[in-house]
Amino acid sequence: MPSLSYGYFGPPGTFTHQALLLIAGEEDRLLPFRxxxxxxxxxxxxxxxxxxxxxxxxxxxxVSATLDYLxxxxxxxxxxxxxxxxxxxxxxxxxGTVRADIRSVxxxxxxxxxxxxxVARHLPRAVxxxxxxxxxAAVEVSDPDSAHDAAICARIAGEMNGLEILADGxxxxxxxxxxxxxxxxxxxxxxxTGADKTxxxxxxxxxxxxxxxxxxxQIAGHGVNMTRIESRPTKQALGxxxxxxxxxGHLDDPRMQETLTGLHRVCSRVTFLxxxxxxxxxxxxxxxxxxxxxxxxxxxxLQGLRYGG
Numbered sequence: 001m002p003s004l005s006y007g008y009f010g011p012p013g014t015f016t017h018q019a020l021l022l023i024a025g026e027e028d029r030l031l032p033f034r035x036x037x038x039x040x041x042x043x044x045x046x047x048x049x050x051x052x053x054x055x056x057x058x059x060x061x062x063v064s065a066t067l068d069y070l071x072x073x074x075x076x077x078x079x080x081x082x083x084x085x086x087x088x089x090x091x092x093x094x095x096g097t098v099r100a101d102i103r104s105v106x107x108x109x110x111x112x113x114x115x116x117x118x119v120a121r122h123l124p125r126a127v128x129x130x131x132x133x134x135x136x137a138a139v140e141v142s143d144p145d146s147a148h149d150a151a152i153c154a155r156i157a158g159e160m161n162g163l164e165i166l167a168d169g170x171x172x173x174x175x176x177x178x179x180x181x182x183x184x185x186x187x188x189x190x191x192x193t194g195a196d197k198t199x200x201x202x203x204x205x206x207x208x209x210x211x212x213x214x215x216x217x218q219i220a221g222h223g224v225n226m227t228r229i230e231s232r233p234t235k236q237a238l239g240x241x242x243x244x245x246x247x248x249g250h251l252d253d254p255r256m257q258e259t260l261t262g263l264h265r266v267c268s269r270v271t272f273l274x275x276x277x278x279x280x281x282x283x284x285x286x287x288x289x290x291x292x293x294x295x296x297x298x299x300x301x302l303q304g305l306r307y308g309g
Contacts, residue, residue, distance in 0.1 A: 003027035006182075007039035008052040013135035013157030019085040019180045020052045034132075036065040043183060044075045056179040057087070060110055062230045067244045070183070070273055071201045071232065079199050079274035080190060081182040088174075089115055091167040092138055092158030093150045099166055102126050106137040107152035115152055117172045126150075138163060179279070189275040192250035195283040197227065201271040202263055203234065203242045212243070218262035219247060222255045223290030248284040251275040254295035 006024060009016045010032020017032070024030055031048060033039040039051040055066045070077055089111055093102070102123055107115070109130045119128060126149075131137050134153035141151040142161040150166070151158065158165055204211040219226060228246040249256040256275070263270045288294070 003029065004050060005029040005031060005048040006050050006052050007031045007033050007042045007048040009033060009036050009039060009054065009133070011133065011135045011139065013138060013154060013160045014133050015085060015087060015154050015178060016052060016054055016180060017135070018154055018156055019083050019178070022085070023081070023083055023182075036063070037069050040066075040069050040077060040183060043077060043185060046185075049184065050080070051183045052083075052180060053183060054178055055082075055181045056228060057110060058175070058177045059114055059173055062228065062244065064232075066181075067230065067232055068235075070199075071242065071244065071271055073201075073269075073271040076186045076271075077183050077273070078186045078189075079181045079276055080184050080187075081276050082197065082279045083180045083182075084279045085178050085180065087114070087176045087178050088155075088169045088171050089134070089152050090155040090158055090165050091150055091170055092141065092153055092155075092161075092163035093166050094141065094144065094146075095162070095164050097149060097164070097166070099123070102149040104129060104148045105150045105152060106131050106140055106148040108132070108134045108137065111152050114171050114173065114176055118170045119152075122167070122170075123150075128152075135160075181276075189251050190277065192252045192275070193277045193281075195278045195281045196248070196250035196253075196275055197246055197278050198249055198251060198256055198275045199244075199246050199273040200260070200263070201232075201242050201244050201273065202267045203269040203271075205266065205268040207240070214266045215243060215263065218266060219245075219259055222259045222262065223286060224249055224255055224259045225284055248278075249275075254292055254299075255290055258295075 008020050036053045042048045043051045053066050054063045056062050105126050105128045111134050112128050135157040137151035138153045138157035138161045141148050202215050225248045230244045231241045234240040234242050
């Protein structure tokens with residue numbers, strides 16, 4: 001299998017880097033980028049084969065930079081795969097630092113949000129400063145002249161930068177999970193597995209009472225279950241929003257095909273961002289009449305009507 005070049009939100013030691021190591025081959029090139037946008041731009045420019053970026057967190061919801069930049073269909077991109085990573089943070093310090101010494105903590109905004117209660121209880125006199133990444137926080141704190149006493153980051157980032165782990169597993173919610181996606185240039189979706197997910201962005205044709213209901217009716221009416229829906233500004237005018245949606249099913253499933261064609265009819269625009277296997281391999285629970293076999297039988301019945309049968 002040929003090696004691939006992956007761009008990811010760096011520097012090395014971020015949770016994104018940690019998740020990418022779960023799927024990357026030994027011969028693949030892993031290239032850190034300064035931001036999600038920069039990694040996606042590199043795919044669009046043909047500089048790398050794929051970008052590996054966070055898209056959703058079980059506590060904070062969707063990652064705005066990823067959702068918004070994927071929605072730009074002037075230069076289309078496609079999601080090919082997803083990866084789930086349980087997120088646990090460590091409190092990392094320069095060797096010799098004890099908890100009573102800590103007055104300033106550096107971390108990423110999402111990490112700050114997910115460890116707020118722990119910090120309040122265990123570091124009541126510390127001020128938390130938010131930076132570009134958790135790995136960057138570890139790099140900064142490793143400098144003996146740093147103004148910060150500790151970093152909240154992935155354990156791997158602390159170890160990579162010679163820091164000591166004062167506390168591990170400090171997330172307020174032990175079940176926190178971040179979802180990452182592999183993004184490439186447009187290509188045919190991977191084959192259906194029976195446990196798949198489709199991501200799309202739906203734009204209302206007219207902003208009026210019932211417009212969102214019309215979108216939801218197309219999805220629910222064909223037996224498709226949404227796993228995520230978020231309104232995002234279109235950036236065209238104040239109050240103008242589109243809807244970023246993840247739904248169970250694959251482009252090859254008849255119920256998904258009818259959903260997409262229905263959305264195409266009622267929306268001003270639909271951006272298809274890919275069908276790909278679910279990381280948890282969880283197949284949808286379908287009611288009678290919603291299976292691929294039921295759709296095939298209904299089509300056969302309809303064809304029979306055309307021929308007098």
